[in-house]
Amino acid sequence: MEFIVVRCPECGSVKMPKAGKVWSGGKRKQRYQCTNCGHCTTQPKITKPGKGRGR
Numbered sequence: 001m002e003f004i005v006v007r008c009p010e011c012g013s014v015k016m017p018k019a020g021k022v023w024s025g026g027k028r029k030q031r032y033q034c035t036n037c038g039h040c041t042t043q044p045k046i047t048k049p050g051k052g053r054g055r
Contacts, residue, residue: 007045008034016044 006016013036022031022042029042 003049005047005049006032007047008032008037008039009041009043009045010034010039011037012045013037 005014007014008016011034013034015035016032017035019031019033019040021028023029024042031040031042032044033040
């Protein structure tokens with residue numbers, strides 16, 4: 001299983017919990033809201049976690 005990190009496109013924070021769903025372009029999309037800056041988006045930055053950290 002691969003893990004991904006969801007980042008805020010505005011401030012780069014990884015604190016992006018799901019905040020409901022919205023209709024966009026005729027499709028239902030997941031919405032995320034940054035707990036750091038409050039920015040809401042349906043298109044957060046998706047990255048893989050950095051290697052070599054912590055352990």
